Amino acid sequence: MAFNATAGSFDALYPGTDMSSLNWAEEKWVAWYVWWGNPIIATGMISFLMHEIVYFGRSIPWMIIDAIPYFRRWKLQPNKIPSPEEQWECIKQVLWAHMTVELPTARCLLTLPLDIIIWLFHPMAEVFGMKTYQVPFPSNSTMAWQIAFFMFFEDLFHWAAHRALHEAHLYKHIHKLHHKYSAPFGLAAEYAHPAEVFILGMGTLAGSLILCLFTEVHFVTFFLWVIIKLFQAIDSHSGYDFPWSLKHFLPFWAGADHHDFHHMAFTDNYATSFRWWDSIFGTDHKYHAYRARVKSAKAKAITAEDFFKAEQEINAAVLSEGLLTEAALEAKLKKN
Ligand SMILES: [Zn+2]
Ligand SMILES: [Zn+2]
Secondary structure, eight states: OOOGGGHHHHHHHSTTOOGGGSOHHHHHHHHHHHHHOOHHHHHHHHHHHHHHHHHHHHHHHHHHHHHOGGGGGGBSSTTOOOOHHHHHHHHHHHHHHHHHHHSSSSOOTTTHHHHHHHHSHHHHHHHTTOBOSOSSOOOHHHHHHHHHHHHHHHHHHHHHHHHHHTSHHHHHHTGGGGGGOSSOOGGGGGOSOHHHHHHHHHHHHHHHHHHHTTSOOBHHHHHHHHHHHHHHHHHHTSOBOOTTSGGGTSTTBOHHHHHHHHHHHSSSOOOSSBSHHHHHTTTTHHHHHHHHHHHHHHHHOSSHHHHHHHHHHHHHHHHHHHHHHHHHHHHHHHHO
16 A cells, blocks of 8 residues: 555654554555545544445345245235335435435534534544544454443443333424334334434444543444444344344344334334343333234144234234324323
8 A cells, every 4th residue: 555645644643653563454444544634534434434335235135135025934024015115215215314414415403413423423532532543453352342332331222212212202203203114124224313313323322432431442343333233223124033033043132023013013122132121121011922922823823824814913903002002192292
């Protein structure tokens, strides 16, 4: 890699750094920051590009799966396949939100907090002492335990904040948009009000800032964590529970069926990655009753067709009860 054109920024950011001591990823990291010459823009751009590539890149396989009837046997709400028009509508909405909230273009007061997340992340991270452009990276074991902490923190934060978003006012004005799809699909993971993206995004971010108060944290660890978080969010909205899905190997992993039920029933299962908080706080009773009904319908059904019919009836009953729950929540506001 040639540093001649940007030797000034190399000297400013990495004085005395021995490039031969760095691994491949660290070299690329240095090249990126040197090329931009401005760490704030370099951090903002890599965050924005990673978000777009991972979000849409991870959603494409789910769109292909939706188009192949073979996979319907593992669809949680098998009669609710998103149409290409619905998917396209969702892509446009999410892209519009990303462009207006993450690039400093069509900026307004509502989107300003999100600009702060992406573009002021770097200065904020530095205030908390997070390493950003610096090399070398932390060891793999340091990154692993810190990501585990971010995940634990985010899951608890999300459980509490998501539960609060189901209170009448917050639901009507913020969270209702995300519940447009009672049978979610991968692309719908970030189909949400900007205020919701901001509130729940704080759960993804805050763990890393808090940890900075106690130990050294590098932006690359946070970067890897956000990639994992995007996979988790998209997969939990996919609408498919395969025999090889992670929750069949890690029983505490929430997986798609946990969050799919939340969209169908408008209640229960507020956490993201893990099942334990909903279990501890008793916000999964309806979900377990539903799973038991589906299980007994499967045991009673003689043919696959019988089971398909019984499952449809159970799902329809859950959905209509959910719609009543949602209507009752909104009626509460009208009374007050
Ligand atoms: Zn919700
Ligand atoms: Zn959702």
